[in-house]
Amino acid sequence: xxxxxxxxxxxxxxxxxxxxxxxxxxxxxxxxxxxxxxxxxxxxxxxxxxxxxxxxxxxxxxxxxxxxxxxxxxxxxxx
Numbered sequence: 001x002x003x004x005x006x007x008x009x010x011x012x013x014x015x016x017x018x019x020x021x022x023x024x025x026x027x028x029x030x031x032x033x034x035x036x037x038x039x040x041x042x043x044x045x046x047x048x049x050x051x052x053x054x055x056x057x058x059x060x061x062x063x064x065x066x067x068x069x070x071x072x073x074x075x076x077x078x079x
Contacts, residue, residue, distance in 0.1 A: 020042075
């Protein structure tokens with residue numbers, strides 16, 4: 001069972017590093033220097049527009065509301 005967790009962690013690390021690499025290559029191809037490309041890759045909220053920030057805020061709000069409602073339903077079911 002533990003070997004499966006190691007494999008999953010390895011796949012996650014491989015996908016993460018590949019996606020970061022693609023992001024860095026694309027930013028540098030668009031004319032950013034290396035420092036700005038790294039900053040854009042690791043701090044994505046800095047390059048977001050107001051609309052994109054609102055959408056992600058709404059998504060996080062809905063996710064939190066769903067988690068709270070699920071917690072309340074489970075708690076009422078036990079009591």
